[in-house]
Amino acid sequence: MSCIRLRLLHAENTGFDRQRRHLLGLGAASLLGGLAPGALISPVAAAPIPAGTRLRIAQYKGGDRLLLAAAGLADTPYAIDWAEFASGNLMVEAMNGGSLDLAYGSEIPPLFGHLAGANIRVVAVIKGDVNEQTVLVPKDSAIRAIADLKGKRVGYVRATTTHYYLTKMLAEVGLGFADIQAINLSVPDGASAFRTGQLDAWAIYGYSVPLAQTSVGARVLKRANGYLSGNYLYFSPPQAIADPARNAALADVFLRLQKAFAWRQANPERYAEAIAPEIGVPVDAVLTLLRNESQPRRLVAVDEAAIRSQQDVADTFLKSGVINRQVDLHPLWDRSFEPVLNGRAG
Known part of the structure; x- marks a missing residue:
């Protein structure tokens, strides 16, 4: 796979780590054991999804795959190949090389990817915690x-x-x-x-x-509270957005994630019990982190405020000399999933 290198002006000590671990080995059945049947929710996709559709989705350790399973939302009518990464910049590299249909990270990796010509678009925004930074x-x-x-x-x-x-x-x-x-x-x-x-x-x-x-x-x-916006960005390659089958599957993933985030907020103890063994942290430590979150985690559509927030990041990096040119980030953003995320899908 040919991966784009995200070059900065700063002299650094090491390059990007390309170590990545694929296909997280937790099955939905093992996660759902002990969870109440009431956790099961059946979201309705915004459009029909053709048989045989497959998505390649990136996640962090203990990420979206585990959350969807714990919330009872992992039974998708399409296949998902999950790949685990340690940081968003590695996800940008993999997506630019053609290996991913969906990934997420903070505002920064897509910014540097855009500056380097990466073939990605921001399609949704997580409003999340910054106290763990x-x-x-x-x-x-x-x-x-x-x-x-x-x-x-x-x-x-x-x-x-x-x-x-x-x-x-x-x-x-x-x-x-x-x-x-x-x-x-x-x-x-x-x-x-x-x-x-x-x-x-x-x-x-x-x-x-x-x-x-x-x-x-x-x-x-x-x-980092007060320094970060709390915006975390889902991004996809234009080819996946334009493909009707993958577009419909991505819309369904977003609907499931909206419900899963709501379940996570309502069931912190169950979520902590599911994720703690996976990440090797005591349940109490997970609960402490969840109870200290700067804002409830939720998934929302692209809007101008989110674009301006990332633009502020770019302007800060320009002022500090980390990047060497002004950039307009509007072309990086794509509003294709706005109707689905705002509950207006037909």
Whole structure:
């Protein structure tokens, strides 16, 4: 597969990690065991889906496949090939190479993909949590504020939310990436480096945060609330959007996800019990993260506010010198699924 490389102007220590693990091995039946029959919901697709339709969908560990199964929504009338990735930038690469029909990440990976000419379009928006996006330090660290990171070894994941909120946090105290030892690491490599004392701080997201807290007693230096919009973007290749069969299946996936997010909000204990074994985090740690969410998780249609939010990210990166040209992001966005997501499908 020919993958596009998302180049930045910044001098970095490492390139993108291409390690990816495919086909998550959890079956729906094992997840649904112990869940109440009332969790089962039967969404109606917006259009007929031809027999034999197949979607290739990316997810994070413990992601959408598990959620749909736990909510009783995994029995789709089309096949899904799930592939697991550690970050959105890797999903952009895979989609540009023709391997995916649907993926999601923060506003940042599609931005850099668009700048590099990736063949993707943003088709839906998750309104999600930002409190799990944090800068962590070792429990006994003398670092107490972002200003203390000057000269320190700070891990992050290039072209993701960590790149963005770390840029903004540093700028607030008069620092930039040149003032720290910024080390671009994949999520697994960052976890290893942090655990073994090779990092003074780690800008990271998701379930890596409670994992680091429970395994090595990591301390939160600063959360990204106030720096991130909370928008997480589903993106697809234009070919999938234009194909009637895949378009109908994607619409059905979105309907299921809307219901699954609502189920997740109403059943945090059941969701925590389903996901905790998969991600290797205690149920209580998952519940703590869920109860600390900055906003309820929901799936909404593309709108101008979401486009402006990503444009603000691009403008921030331009001002800070991370990118070298102004870009209009409107061509990256596609409103094809707006009727379905707004409940107006025929």
